[in-house]
Amino acid sequence: MQPSNAHPTMKSLYLAWQAPRQRSWFPIGRLDADTHAHRYVFNYTKGALHAQQKVGFQALPAFPDLQRSYESAELFPLFQNRVLDRSRKDFAEYLQSLGLTEPDPIEILALTGGERETDSLEVFPKIQKQPDGSFKCRFFVHGLRYIPKSAAERGLQLQVGERLGVSIELTNPKTRLAIQLTSADYHFVGWTPHYLVQDLLTVISDGPVAIEAHVLRVNPDAVPANRRVLVEFKGQFPKGIEPMSSEPFHLIGERADRH
Numbered sequence: 001m002q003p004s005n006a007h008p009t010m011k012s013l014y015l016a017w018q019a020p021r022q023r024s025w026f027p028i029g030r031l032d033a034d035t036h037a038h039r040y041v042f043n044y045t046k047g048a049l050h051a052q053q054k055v056g057f058q059a060l061p062a063f064p065d066l067q068r069s070y071e072s073a074e075l076f077p078l079f080q081n082r083v084l085d086r087s088r089k090d091f092a093e094y095l096q097s098l099g100l101t102e103p104d105p106i107e108i109l110a111l112t113g114g115e116r117e118t119d120s121l122e123v124f125p126k127i128q129k130q131p132d133g134s135f136k137c138r139f140f141v142h143g144l145r146y147i148p149k150s151a152a153e154r155g156l157q158l159q160v161g162e163r164l165g166v167s168i169e170l171t172n173p174k175t176r177l178a179i180q181l182t183s184a185d186y187h188f189v190g191w192t193p194h195y196l197v198q199d200l201l202t203v204i205s206d207g208p209v210a211i212e213a214h215v216l217r218v219n220p221d222a223v224p225a226n227r228r229v230l231v232e233f234k235g236q237f238p239k240g241i242e243p244m245s246s247e248p249f250h251l252i253g254e255r256a257d258r259h
Contacts, residue, residue: 047248082114141190
C-alpha cells in the first residue's frame with residue numbers, strides 16, 4: 001500500500017468519486033498516511049482533472065484547491081468521519097468483523113472503503129507490487145445486496161481458507177467489465193471491487209496460475225452486507241507492469257516516471 005517514494009511506514013489510500021448522473025467512477029485523490037509519525041498528506045490526482053473535464057467535477061469543500069498539497073498532524077476529517085468512533089460500545093465487535101486486532105484507521109478504511117450513504121466517495125488501498133512481481137490485497141466481496149437470495153445464502157456457507165473461482169464478466173449491467181467470484185462448487189457469490197478490475201484483468205490475462213483468491217473471514221448475517229465475506233487475493237503481475245499506474249492515478253504535477 002505504500003507509494004514507491006514514501007517512507008517505509010507510509011501507507012497510501014486513493015479517494016474515488018462517482019459522477020451523480022453518469023455513475024462512472026474517477027480516482028480523484030491520494031492520501032499518504034504515517035500514523036506513527038502523525039503525518040497525513042492529501043493530493044489530488046489527474047483523475048480529478050479528467051472528471052472535471054468530462055463530467056464537471058468540482059473540488060471537494062475539504063480540499064478546495066486542486067493544485068495544492070494538504071498536510072496535517074491528524075487524519076483529515078473527511079477520512080476520519082468514515083471510521084466508526086472508537087468510543088462506541090460495538091467498536092470491538094466492528095473491529096473483529098474486519099479481521100483486525102488494532103484500531104488503525106488507515107487499515108479500517110482500506111477494508112471498508114469508508115462508504116457513506118450520504119455522498120459519492122469511496123476509499124481504496126494502493127496495490128503494492130513486490131520486487132518479484134507478486135502482490136496481495138484484501139477486500140470484502142462486493143454486490144451482496146444485489147445478488148439472488150440463493151447466492152447470498154451460499155456466500156454465508158463459505159469456509160475460511162476456501163479457494164474461490166475468479167472469472168471475467170463482459171456484460172455487467174453497471175460497469176460492463178467486472179470480475180466475478182464463485183465458490184468451489186461453482187455458485188456465484190459476488191464481485192471484486194470495481195477499482196481492482198483493470199489490474200486484475202492484466203494479471204488474469206497472464207494465465208490462470210497468476211492469481212488465486214481465498215476466504216479469510218465470513219461474518220454472520222447480522223453484519224451489513226458490505227462486511228460479510230472477507231477475501232484475500234494473491235497474484236503475480238507480468239514483468240514490466242505496475243499496478244494503478246495509469247494517468248488518472250498520477251498526482252497533479254507529478255511526472256509519470258516517478259509514479
